[in-house]
Amino acid sequence: MDNFTFSQPTRIVFGRDVENRVGEEVRKYGKRVLLHYGGGSIRRTGLYDRVVASLEKAGVEWKELGGVQPNPRLSLVREGISLCRRWGADIILAVGGGSVIDSAKAIAVGVPYDGDVWDFYSGKAVPEKALPVGVILTIAAAGSEASSGSVITNEDGLYKVGTGAKCMRPVFALCNPQLTCTLPPYQTACGVVDILAHIMERYFTPQRDVDFTDRLCEAAMISIMENARRVMADPNDYNARAEIMWGGTVAHNDILGVGRRGDWSSHRVEHELSALYDIAHGAGLAIVFPAWMKHVYKYDIPRFKQFAERVFGVSSDGRSDEEVAVEGISRLEGFFNEIGLPTTISKAGLPVDQLDTMAQKCAQGSSEVGNYAKLTFDTVLRILELAK
Numbered sequence: 001m002d003n004f005t006f007s008q009p010t011r012i013v014f015g016r017d018v019e020n021r022v023g024e025e026v027r028k029y030g031k032r033v034l035l036h037y038g039g040g041s042i043r044r045t046g047l048y049d050r051v052v053a054s055l056e057k058a059g060v061e062w063k064e065l066g067g068v069q070p071n072p073r074l075s076l077v078r079e080g081i082s083l084c085r086r087w088g089a090d091i092i093l094a095v096g097g098g099s100v101i102d103s104a105k106a107i108a109v110g111v112p113y114d115g116d117v118w119d120f121y122s123g124k125a126v127p128e129k130a131l132p133v134g135v136i137l138t139i140a141a142a143g144s145e146a147s148s149g150s151v152i153t154n155e156d157g158l159y160k161v162g163t164g165a166k167c168m169r170p171v172f173a174l175c176n177p178q179l180t181c182t183l184p185p186y187q188t189a190c191g192v193v194d195i196l197a198h199i200m201e202r203y204f205t206p207q208r209d210v211d212f213t214d215r216l217c218e219a220a221m222i223s224i225m226e227n228a229r230r231v232m233a234d235p236n237d238y239n240a241r242a243e244i245m246w247g248g249t250v251a252h253n254d255i256l257g258v259g260r261r262g263d264w265s266s267h268r269v270e271h272e273l274s275a276l277y278d279i280a281h282g283a284g285l286a287i288v289f290p291a292w293m294k295h296v297y298k299y300d301i302p303r304f305k306q307f308a309e310r311v312f313g314v315s316s317d318g319r320s321d322e323e324v325a326v327e328g329i330s331r332l333e334g335f336f337n338e339i340g341l342p343t344t345i346s347k348a349g350l351p352v353d354q355l356d357t358m359a360q361k362c363a364q365g366s367s368e369v370g371n372y373a374k375l376t377f378d379t380v381l382r383i384l385e386l387a388k
Helices: 018-027 047-057 074-087 098-110 118-122 185-203 211-233 238-252 265-277 281-299 301-312 321-338 355-363 377-387
Strands: 011-014 032-037 061-065 091-096 133-137 149-154 159-164 172-175
Touching (some): 011 018, 011 238, 018 133, 018 172, 047 091, 061 074, 074 149, 159 265, 185 211, 185 265, 211 238, 211 301, 265 281, 265 355, 265 377, 281 301, 301 321
Parallel strands (some): 032 091, 091 133, 133 172
């Protein structure tokens, strides 16, 4: 196990109707808030009106910036930075899922920075300070409500890139599982895959003697899949929604990665897929992760065997270790199909004529991608071939 320092300063307020407390939470950090959100769903559900009423009751001034898209755009981030600077915003409130939160974080680090915010994502600069970010979570998926990371898409060249820093972690997150009950099954499924991917990126590690966090990861994956099936059967199952929402937070707040190095190559590959075709991140991960597994499992058959046995209950009776490992991959792929997501590029209705371009962009500026099984241009291309 590696040395580690763990700190989780985000204040999580979890349960029914907690969003109605947003005014008092925001007021702790200032009097002027930028209300940042995506499309019209928060208006249709009445959430927008409740948020505004709570802000006004607490004496908080607000301006709004909607329009965040899945795979959030750099152009809107720059618009938000300009607005916050002109108006003098004290805090940014993200009402939405991972895309809205990531966009809010980008605005937050861009406001006090003298250069272009893209410098943080292109590797030219490291974020050192930011406006505080608060969250009302409406989609259980990305875990961005308690993470230090943010991923933004630059429309100029279709580059989807992430960055992260301690100052980017939200100061509070209001998490009401009821707000996720109106999500369509497709969005719910994409969120579930995103959560599982965050766990698996940490689970497949070169570190040995990390059994405690292995067991935490395995329990989390089992719980997420069980409750995903419950939600697909009954979208209004509050308890199942709550399990998934809390699981999404824990999957990406760093606790499952202590003492070990995560891989993250599947995320890197998926970023190229969703940047090019604007597919939902979770849907892209459902395609990339099984293909990545099929390519790398021979590097570490014992870990893939452990994954198959502990997470999916695959029996080793009469089977070789490799056969058990392969069966685990097959069952994961089967689960993705079960919740309604295709696991190949072509079955998702996307073209397969840009694999070379995606591999080149993924490996650009780096001789190797990932920490578990090091990938190069050739191996990224091979994974995309397996995914087509």
